[in-house]
Amino acid sequence: MTGSADLKPHLARSHVMDLMRQMLRIRRFEEKCIELYATERIRGFLHVYIGEEAVAVGALPTLTPDDAVVATYREHGQALIRGVPMNAIMAEMYGKQEGCSGGRGGSMHIFDVAHRFYGGNAIVGGGLPLAVGMALADKMCNRRRVTACFFGDGAVAEGEFHESLNLAAVWKLPILFVCENNLYAMGTALELTESETDLHLKAQSYRISSVAVDGMDVVAVEAAARRATAAIRAGEGPQFLECRTYRFRAHSAFDPELYRSKTEVEEWKKRGPIERFGAWAEANAILHPTDFAALEQEVAAEIEAAVAFAESGNWEPVETLTRGVYAEVAP
Amino acid sequence: MTRPPVETRIRTSYREAIRAAIFEAMLEDERVFLMGEDVGRYGGCYAVSKGLLAEFGPERIRDTPLSESAFVGAGIGAAIVGMRPIVEIMTVNFSLLALDQIVNNAATLLHMSGGQISVPLVIRMATGAGRQVAAQHSHSLEGWYAHIPGLKVLAPATLEDARGMLGTALRDPNPVLIFEHVLLYNMEGEIAADAGAVEIGKAAIRRPGRDVTLIAYGGTLHKTLLAAEILAKEGIDAEVVDLRTLRPLDTATLLESIGRTHHAVVVDEGWRSGSLSAEVAARLAEEGFWSLDAPIGRVCSVEVPIPYPRHLEEAALPQPARIVAAAQAVMRR
Ligand SMILES: Cc1ncc(C[n+]2csc(CCOP(=O)(O)OP(=O)(O)O)c2C)c(N)n1
Numbered sequence: 001m002t003g004s005a006d007l008k009p010h011l012a013r014s015h016v017m018d019l020m021r022q023m024l025r026i027r028r029f030e031e032k033c034i035e036l037y038a039t040e041r042i043r044g045f046l047h048v049y050i051g052e053e054a055v056a057v058g059a060l061p062t063l064t065p066d067d068a069v070v071a072t073y074r075e076h077g078q079a080l081i082r083g084v085p086m087n088a089i090m091a092e093m094y095g096k097q098e099g100c101s102g103g104r105g106g107s108m109h110i111f112d113v114a115h116r117f118y119g120g121n122a123i124v125g126g127g128l129p130l131a132v133g134m135a136l137a138d139k140m141c142n143r144r145r146v147t148a149c150f151f152g153d154g155a156v157a158e159g160e161f162h163e164s165l166n167l168a169a170v171w172k173l174p175i176l177f178v179c180e181n182n183l184y185a186m187g188t189a190l191e192l193t194e195s196e197t198d199l200h201l202k203a204q205s206y207r208i209s210s211v212a213v214d215g216m217d218v219v220a221v222e223a224a225a226r227r228a229t230a231a232i233r234a235g236e237g238p239q240f241l242e243c244r245t246y247r248f249r250a251h252s253a254f255d256p257e258l259y260r261s262k263t264e265v266e267e268w269k270k271r272g273p274i275e276r277f278g279a280w281a282e283a284n285a286i287l288h289p290t291d292f293a294a295l296e297q298e299v300a301a302e303i304e305a306a307v308a309f310a311e312s313g314n315w316e317p318v319e320t321l322t323r324g325v326y327a328e329v330a331p
Numbered sequence: 332m333t334r335p336p337v338e339t340r341i342r343t344s345y346r347e348a349i350r351a352a353i354f355e356a357m358l359e360d361e362r363v364f365l366m367g368e369d370v371g372r373y374g375g376c377y378a379v380s381k382g383l384l385a386e387f388g389p390e391r392i393r394d395t396p397l398s399e400s401a402f403v404g405a406g407i408g409a410a411i412v413g414m415r416p417i418v419e420i421m422t423v424n425f426s427l428l429a430l431d432q433i434v435n436n437a438a439t440l441l442h443m444s445g446g447q448i449s450v451p452l453v454i455r456m457a458t459g460a461g462r463q464v465a466a467q468h469s470h471s472l473e474g475w476y477a478h479i480p481g482l483k484v485l486a487p488a489t490l491e492d493a494r495g496m497l498g499t500a501l502r503d504p505n506p507v508l509i510f511e512h513v514l515l516y517n518m519e520g521e522i523a524a525d526a527g528a529v530e531i532g533k534a535a536i537r538r539p540g541r542d543v544t545l546i547a548y549g550g551t552l553h554k555t556l557l558a559a560e561i562l563a564k565e566g567i568d569a570e571v572v573d574l575r576t577l578r579p580l581d582t583a584t585l586l587e588s589i590g591r592t593h594h595a596v597v598v599d600e601g602w603r604s605g606s607l608s609a610e611v612a613a614r615l616a617e618e619g620f621w622s623l624d625a626p627i628g629r630v631c632s633v634e635v636p637i638p639y640p641r642h643l644e645e646a647a648l649p650q651p652a653r654i655v656a657a658a659q660a661v662m663r664r
């Protein structure tokens with residue numbers, strides 16, 4: 001890997017503005033979802049990405065539209081940044097027909113193949129083998145595409161994680177593993193369940209080149225992701241990013257948060273990706289208070305429109321209940 | 332003559348009843364321990380084990396990593412050398428990651444070893460739909476496990492069974508799987524203050540009736556009892572049988588019931604094809620054919636992965652109205 005200048009993110013005003021906009025889109029979207037969950041518009045399990053925005057916002061723009069993304073049940077952020085329209089995501093959260101998965105999946109199963117967004121997997125670790133297969137197909141067909149696979153620290157304990165890393169390494173596949181290490185798998189702290197908590201070292205033991213980055217720092221994530229995707233495109237095989245981050249909210253709406261202290265959460269909030277990047281941009285006179293206000297307004301309008309879209313969407317008629325079990329056509 | 336003492340009743344929930352059973356087992360037998368994801372600090376994903384960590388400590392209330400295959404296998408290993416593990420898997424969908432250990436080890440070690448190795452292990456897990464958690468968290472796969480010789484499979488549907496089946500399962504020298512329907516955890520009611528171990532292996536008649544036998548288990552039992560009330564208003568007196576144990580099946584109780592009612596409907600939250608309901612219906616046809624006045628009816632989940640929206644989820648699952656209609660159909664009313 002090289003450290004050449006064009007691999008560093010350019011921190012021009014427009015880029016700073018864009019990073020800020022994207023992080024705000026996720027943050028405010030998730031806040032709205034929590035509200036909509038309280039009023040039972042959104043049901044089932046809801047896992048929000050608040051606190052972790054810098055990971056998706058830093059990593060995903062280094063991909064091209066041809067590349068693919070595989071994510072988990074905490075995937076609204078990745079879907080938004082990948083370009084899945086907010087309207088379609090919100091309608092999916094409601095379970096409306098106009099949702100990106102036709103309403104069948106809900107919060108945990110956002111899919112949009114047009115944006116090469118392959119879910120939305122609610123089995124921990126379940127996405128990793130899929131991503132390996134997608135990368136394998138690309139390699140076999142000589143397609144120069146990257147598959148980015150997001151997963152949590154909890155997934156690292158599953159056999160599928162280890163089997164997938166090994167396959168990706170022995171077959172030298174064009175895959176970017178992005179581990180979102182937020183220190184907890186539901187209520188279980190990483191240090192209680194992993195003998196090696198420095199997760200990126202696990203990738204190294206499979207001879208996959210890997211780095212750990214501050215996942216609360218959008219610029220650091222972007223720089224690392226840019227290097228990693230460049231290496232993949234240069235034919236260097238799989239790359240692994242461990243993004244050290246933190247979930248500010250409960251695991252899901254059912255979580256009483258008995259396993260961590262309020263002070264711990266508050267400490268991490270001080271390092272919030274939006275808060276910190278915003279303060280930096282303002283201190284360096286790149287963004288001004290009016291910019292933040294304008295961004296907030298723009299994001300609020302997008303969310304309002306998405307809610308209106310979801311509200312006015314339609315429930316699928318019960319008559320088509322058994323649709324979507326067998327395919328008519330192969331990809 | 333002295334009158335029998337008045338039984339003291341206590342209010343409890345399905346969740347608390349299971350917790351009380353774990354608590355009692357842990358006190359009675361030092362070899363018993365609980366392990367699984369988030370059973371300790373989090374208090375259990377369905378809050379069943381809440382408070383147990385403080386009582387028994389992390390050695391016996393063990394939080395595991397997300398490693399279903401390894402910790403289920405470890406439960407088997409500990410059991411074969413003398414421990415009495417209770418392994419909790421969050422939901423049956425996740426148990427698929429441990430299917431190899433359950434089917435290829437737990438169920439076969441006794442046989443393969445010529446009877447040398449028995450596996451006194453209890454595996455508990457949630458099953459079923461109804462919470463809009465979509466296609467990777469909602470399935471009822473207990474019927475698959477009931478296919479496997481060497482396993483015993485239980486489905487407590489009442490507070491008494493939630494309280495009593497675990498202790499009996501722990502005393503069994505075989506691997507026993509307990510399926511707890513997610514919609515039952517909040518069910519409340521009264522049970523005897525001294526409720527304890529219950530017999531396993533026998534079905535129970537939950538509502539006697541003369542006209543038709545409705546056979547259910549787990550989460551569908553209560554929908555079936557509701558259906559029986561509706562049928563009663565229409566002059567059909569339904570008997571409701573709770574299977575309780577899915578393997579081995581208590582065919583005798585079922586045959587005895589249809590011997591009286593001559594009509595049967597089987598209710599199962601699993602899908603119809605290759606399901607437990609198919610096995611039950613086949614046994615009734617094989618052994619009870621001459622008792623039956625009509626073909627056996629079935630009410631199962633529609634053959635589709637469970638969808639997220641409420642109306643579609645409800646439509647996919649057995650509901651009282653469908654059970655009523657099936658009973659009417661076999662009664663030709
Ligand atoms: C195979 C499997 N086991 C258990 C679960 C239940 N579960 C859902 S999320 C979760 C925690 C996962 O933690 P992590 O991978 O760190 O992701 P995070 O939620 O922190 O983003 C658990 C245990 C599941 N969905 N799949």
Ligand SMILES: [Mg+2]
Binds near residue numbers: 181182183184185186
């Ligand atoms: Mg985590």
